[in-house]
Amino acid sequence: MKLPKGCTLVVASHNKGKVREIFDLLAPYGITVKGAGELGLPEPEETGTTFAENAILKARAAALATKTYALADDSGLAVAALDGSPGIYSARWAGETRDFTLAMAKVARLLTELNKTDRSAKFVCSLALSDPDGKVEVFEGEVHGHLEFPPRGSNGFGYDPIFVANGMHETFGEIDPALKHSISHRANAFKKFAAAVLA
Numbered sequence: 001m002k003l004p005k006g007c008t009l010v011v012a013s014h015n016k017g018k019v020r021e022i023f024d025l026l027a028p029y030g031i032t033v034k035g036a037g038e039l040g041l042p043e044p045e046e047t048g049t050t051f052a053e054n055a056i057l058k059a060r061a062a063a064l065a066t067k068t069y070a071l072a073d074d075s076g077l078a079v080a081a082l083d084g085s086p087g088i089y090s091a092r093w094a095g096e097t098r099d100f101t102l103a104m105a106k107v108a109r110l111l112t113e114l115n116k117t118d119r120s121a122k123f124v125c126s127l128a129l130s131d132p133d134g135k136v137e138v139f140e141g142e143v144h145g146h147l148e149f150p151p152r153g154s155n156g157f158g159y160d161p162i163f164v165a166n167g168m169h170e171t172f173g174e175i176d177p178a179l180k181h182s183i184s185h186r187a188n189a190f191k192k193f194a195a196a197v198l199a
């Protein structure tokens with residue numbers, strides 16, 4: 001599907017860090033974007049079993065509620081030695097208060113308790129675009145790397161302070177946001193989205 005020129009796009013996310021990144025990624029395209037939070041949209045329950053299913057459910061809910069195009073992101077950290085956890089539960093590991101210091105400590109604790117030495121991990125992102133009728137298209141991206149403890153840096157959000165992308169030495173919490181926007185899971189999914197939908 002193509003996004004019609006001059007249309008409004010709702011970014012169907014209640015995560016401020018994520019909304020900021022998606023606004024940055026969309027900035028060059030001259031599309032009017034609105035956040036689900038500023039529109040007072042409810043946060044749908046994420047009942048899917050995959051990133052794609054959850055992204056679709058969030059995009060569709062926002063598109064049908066606003067009768068516009070909606071873009072949702074479902075993403076997370078997959079740790080190899082933890083069989084891909086926290087995965088789709090990445091936000092939920094941070095509890096009701098979204099305390100990622102706690103969530104990052106849980107990752108460190110589990111790796112220690114299970115005597116795991118492999119620190120490989122990846123971030124995964126599914127972007128779902130829904131048209132005003134609920135027809136959807138999904139775009140996926142990943143970035144591979146490893147974890148380092150203790151957490152470092154205050155840029156970004158979520159698990160960024162423990163993730164180091166392949167070929168880098170600084171965590172996503174330490175690097176310039178513009179650099180993260182060029183190599184992240186979200187950036188890689190966004191490139192596919194832009195090529196298919198904004199071209």
Ligand SMILES: O=c1nc[nH]c2c1ncn2[C@H]1C[C@H](O)[C@@H](COP(=O)(O)OP(=O)(O)OP(=O)(O)O)O1
Nearest residue numbers: 013014015073074075076077090091157158159160
């Ligand atoms: O670039 C990232 N850098 C660090 N951490 C990240 C990133 N991308 C996802 N993550 C982690 C934290 C986030 O909270 C969770 C996504 O969970 P996810 O359900 O998709 O998002 P969410 O509940 O925070 O907001 P919403 O569902 O309203 O879009 O994975």
Ligand SMILES: [Mg+2]
Nearest residue numbers: 015046074091
């Ligand atoms: Mg969520």
